[in-house]
Amino acid sequence: MLMDRISLLLVIVGALNWGSIGLFKFDLVAWIFGSQAALGSRIVYTAVALAGLWCISLLFRSREEEMDM
DSSP states (O other), X not given: OHHHHHHHHHHHHHHHHHHHHHHHSOOHHHHHHSSTTXXXXXXXXXXXXXXXXXXXXXXXXXXXXXXXX
């Protein structure tokens, strides 16, 4: 349950960042950490990607499994 919430939060952060890139050509994560190649940026991008992979599992869970947790 906690992992689901953290993953969803990271996916939302990634979606907002991609939205800002698409609409304004502004990469908020790269701006915060200095560049896309900065270690902090790479960590955030990797965390968002892993969270996205985790969220795939949410598509295949039944409602009963969620209630049991």
